[in-house]
Amino acid sequence: MEILCGEKLCELFASCVNSKPLKRAERYRVGVDLGTANVVVAVLDEKGEPVAGKMQRAQVVRDGLVVDFVGARSIVARMIEELNEELETELTEGACAVPPGTGKADSKATMYVVESAGLEVLNIVDEPTAASKVLGISDGAVVDVGGGTTGISVLKEGRVVYTADEPTGGTHFTLVLAGHLNISFDEAEAMKLDGKNQKKLFPILKPTMEKVADIVKRHIRGFEVDTIYLVGGASTLHGLKEVVESITGVRAVVPGYPLFVTPLGVALSCP
Ligand SMILES: Nc1ncnc2c1ncn2[C@@H]1O[C@H](COP(=O)(O)OP(=O)(O)OP(=O)(O)O)[C@@H](O)[C@H]1O
Ligand SMILES: [Mg+2]
Structure with missing residues (x-):
């Protein structure tokens, strides 16, 4: 199985972000990146190929830490809802990210945002390691x-x-x-x-x-x-x-x- 890497992966994702999904899959791998400037949800298929994505400017996080829980939750929940509709599925699991060195309590805040938006968090990674x-x-x-x-x-x-x-x-x-x-x-x-x-x-x-x-x-x-x-x-x-x-x-x-x-x-x- 060839795994798409680097630029090709990003190029494909760029073509479907806030646009129509590229395909459907049996199982999806979902990533939620709550950033200081942007909230991004990326959906890949089981092989790691981009399927769909949402991106929105938002000020719900400061220096990598959630400062507006309700706002963050509602943005992620709406993105997941839209993705569910577009993919005719129910996304139930995903991963999220925090800056390196984030303490347990702050990592949990990020996790709770994602979980309250309807996704069970299977993994919390640090951002540059994810990159x-x-x-x-x-x-x-x-x-x-x-x-x-x-x-x-x-x-x-x-x-x-x-x-x-x-x-x-x-x-x-x-x-x-x-x-x-x-x-x-x-x-x-x-x-x-x-x-x-x-x-x-x-x-x-x-x-x-x-x-x-x-x-x-x-x-x-x-x-x-x-x-x-x-x-x-x-x-x-x-x-x-x-x-x-x-x-x-x-x-x-x-x-x-x-x-x-x-x-x-x-x-x-x-x-
Ligand atoms: N073409 C560009 N040239 C310069 N700056 C840019 C460009 N595009 C985006 N930015 C800047 O990048 C920042 C957003 O980047 P990114 O989405 O990676 O941050 P984030 O993940 O939300 O934040 P963080 O990881 O620090 O929590 C913003 O400050 C924006 O102004
Ligand atoms: Mg970031």
Whole structure:
């Protein structure tokens, strides 16, 4: 059985997110990624191929931890309901993710959101480790620059040997921009997301990129890392890859569709 890996998996998922399901299956593997910026539900078939997905911007989680339980529950419940209708099935099980180092109580809050939305949680994984499953790598560092945090996971011969998470991510870039240009958060976010602007915003955002790069450098110290895989929504920001390379001295790679790598990894973590 050929297992789809990396970019192809993400490309297929991108084609069905918030759109029509690609196919039906006997059994589904469901991943729920409750992020600071986005809630994503990914549905795969038993072979790990994308079937359907939902994604919505939401502010129900801060720095990886649930701050609006009711809001989070209702978003996930609606997504599951819609998926059930579209797939003419009843999804009953899934996996979810938390940032590395999340304590038991906070992991439980994430689990309760998913369970109260109707899915029994079969596995809770950490985000960059989930991402590494999609990248199909056995060595290197996976760095998930999400909305609220930067998560790092170091892999050695297929095993995760170290994980860490620190609160700097896409939201911080937006806040810096809003402060610098004296505009609202939403205006700054729209400006940042427009690819045409990113080159000229680089000087304003560079210090925050250096902060992300310093975090990575600090956490991979002591490990032999020859490639850093940058995933998460903020990883495509113009110049970030180069800043990470210059500060860490390690080659960095940004895969296609970095926004979907972690959510798909969460679904693949569903047994
Ligand atoms: N093309 C882009 N260029 C720059 N930033 C982007 C782009 N697309 C998304 N982002 C940023 O990525 C962030 C969202 O990424 P992602 O969905 O990976 O985060 P999350 O999983 O919700 O957050 P976290 O993992 O930190 O809890 C937002 O801050 C958004 O502004
Ligand atoms: Mg995330």
